[in-house]
Amino acid sequence: MLLTLEGVLTPDDVCEARRLLAGAAWEDGRSTAGAQAVTVKNNQQLAQDGEPARTLRALVLQGLERHATFFSAALPRNVFPPMFNRYAGPANSYGNHVDAAIRYAPAGRVRTDLSCTLFLCDPDEYEGGDLVVESAAGERRVKLPAGDMVLYPSTSVHRVEPVTRGARVASFFWVQSMVRSEEQRRLLFEMDRALMHLRSTVGEMDAGVVALTGTYHNLLRLWAET
Structure with a gap:
């Protein structure tokens, strides 16, 4: 990317x-x-x-x-x-x-x-x-x-x-x-951009936004090296 x-x-x-x-x-x-x-x-x-x-x-x-x-x-x-x-x-x-x-x-x-x-x-x-x-x-x-x-x-x-x-x-x-794989970094970036859009349209505490935010952080937790 x-x-x-x-x-x-x-x-x-x-x-x-x-x-x-x-x-x-x-x-x-x-x-x-x-x-x-x-x-x-x-x-x-x-x-x-x-x-x-x-x-x-x-x-x-x-x-x-x-x-x-x-x-x-x-x-x-x-x-x-x-x-x-x-x-x-x-x-x-x-x-x-x-x-x-x-x-x-x-x-x-x-x-x-x-x-x-x-x-x-x-x-x-x-x-x-x-x-x-x-x-x-x-x-x-x-x-x-x-x-x-x-x-x-x-x-x-x-x-x-x-x-x-x-x-x-x-x-x-x-x-x-922190994420060595280019493909994994790209997926996380695209998810983060989509989450930012959703937060601005449906709100931070929308149930779907909360769930997708959790998925983002769980993927980052799975793939990241710190």
Whole structure:
């Protein structure tokens, strides 16, 4: 399931992120690529141990914390500390690849169930730079407004098309879900969306809503790893 999430960062958050990035030092993105990805990765990344990256990480995590749809869709157990990349000039693309199954964070290992790209530039600020995610249903091209995010299975082959004008800047990170199965996560998400609709139309204490809420939580109890 590929899902776009609007407004993970507020307009004020985006302005603050741009201010922090304005004077930031970028380094070769290949330093964090695996053996396969390093052959097709050609971008820049923000130094992970610098003050801009630390402040920006907190900003992104705060945005995720208040975004109900992110929690409903991802059911996060662990979130890899957000990183930041830039595509522009000669460092302008990332060819087809699959993200590594395990990422090593300071707090421990994170299994990459879901990949996330949070856009920090608007689409009219650059040309090219589409995130292309392959699936059995075909390719999906993603290019979102600043502050919006796309969430998709880390098992997907994906790429970033060459940027031919301007600069594409984004945050990227991974989520280890409490529910490992993509199919089970999708079913829980669809049930949660349906329950939200029912609550708004027939009320929180309707007998059917109470029963379906119990079913949702019993399935989550059955499938979740905490």
